[in-house]
Amino acid sequence: MNPINKFIVQFVKILPQQVVYIFAKKYVAGPKLEDAIRVVQELNSKGIMATMDVLGESITKKSEAEETKKHCFDMLDVIKKYNLDANVSIKPTSLGLNLDKEFCYNQIEEIVKKAKEYNNFIRIDMEDTPYTDSTFNILKRIREKYDNVGVVVQAYLRRTYDDIVKLNKEGVNYRLCKGIYVEPEHLAYKGRQEVRENFVKILDQMLSDGNYVGIATHDDYLIKESYRLIEEKKLPKDKYEFQMLYGVTEHLRDKINADGHRIRIYVPWGEHWYAYSIRRLQENPQVAWYITKSIFSLK
Numbered sequence: 001m002n003p004i005n006k007f008i009v010q011f012v013k014i015l016p017q018q019v020v021y022i023f024a025k026k027y028v029a030g031p032k033l034e035d036a037i038r039v040v041q042e043l044n045s046k047g048i049m050a051t052m053d054v055l056g057e058s059i060t061k062k063s064e065a066e067e068t069k070k071h072c073f074d075m076l077d078v079i080k081k082y083n084l085d086a087n088v089s090i091k092p093t094s095l096g097l098n099l100d101k102e103f104c105y106n107q108i109e110e111i112v113k114k115a116k117e118y119n120n121f122i123r124i125d126m127e128d129t130p131y132t133d134s135t136f137n138i139l140k141r142i143r144e145k146y147d148n149v150g151v152v153v154q155a156y157l158r159r160t161y162d163d164i165v166k167l168n169k170e171g172v173n174y175r176l177c178k179g180i181y182v183e184p185e186h187l188a189y190k191g192r193q194e195v196r197e198n199f200v201k202i203l204d205q206m207l208s209d210g211n212y213v214g215i216a217t218h219d220d221y222l223i224k225e226s227y228r229l230i231e232e233k234k235l236p237k238d239k240y241e242f243q244m245l246y247g248v249t250e251h252l253r254d255k256i257n258a259d260g261h262r263i264r265i266y267v268p269w270g271e272h273w274y275a276y277s278i279r280r281l282q283e284n285p286q287v288a289w290y291i292t293k294s295i296f297s298l299k
């Protein structure tokens, strides 16, 4: 991140939350489930799929995790009720991974079970490295009972290629992304091109081994490389999909859709939008311009 953008994000962090929401709202559907339903319906009308996510992470009480689980049930209910083309993404720490691993496992199992009843799918997001092993353990245990669950892996982690070589044999369904958390250098590649090369190497291996992959990136270079691999391997369209975040690079989203690939948008919603939105602002290479524009378009 360049120093001006870094300064801008630090400045945004000292503003009151109501002000930050002016910049954050581009990246979140809104505070209510109805907001997410509306956004998913708009996407579906363009032939774009969605994954819904209720925001919130690293909770401090089990009751908060139960609240998150209830929101997940509600999402599954509305997807069924309104016949939405959507699944649900979950964050293990919002379901108690940071409090009690067994409790978290049970919470996630209940969600996957309910999704199974609805013939739907649950994607387990990947958080920072203190949770990597326990997230994989939960995935493995749940997969012993259910097949409608997949996980996220992060190309910036040095361990990921070795992880997926093992997981591929079990037919795991993946989302592959670069990774967003700040990790130490002995655990994560830091160079932009290094991360990209690892992404391509991992994707190549996953697709060669026949695993379903959600290719989650807005990086032009990686999208071109993914197109190349898909073509080389003559992959049918139901063996992969592209994934992007709500509010990011819509022109690329529309191009991929127009090219006839499956594409799914991550639609976050909920009252706890702050941490997520700050991460998005940090990733926006034009954050200074974006914030200036948002201020001047205020009515």
Ligand SMILES: Cc1cc2nc3c(=O)[nH]c(=O)nc-3n(C[C@H](O)[C@H](O)[C@H](O)COP(=O)(O)OP(=O)(O)OC[C@H]3O[C@@H](n4cnc5c(N)ncnc54)[C@H](O)[C@@H]3O)c2cc1C
Pocket: 124, 125, 126, 127, 152, 154, 175, 177, 178, 179, 180, 181, 216, 217, 218, 219, 220, 243, 244, 245, 248, 249, 265, 266, 279, 280, 281, 283, 284, 285
């Ligand atoms: C569907 C989905 C789910 C994800 N789930 C996880 C997860 O479970 N765990 C995890 O660690 N990470 C997750 N991520 C985040 C991911 O790891 C990256 O941090 C994020 O996608 C940015 O990486 P990039 O590949 O788009 O490359 P970048 O190099 O960051 O971005 C490429 C280009 O996209 C544009 N761009 C990117 N972000 C923004 C933005 N916020 N605003 C405006 N333009 C932008 C810019 O033009 C930029 O040059 C997810 C990402 C997606 C798309």
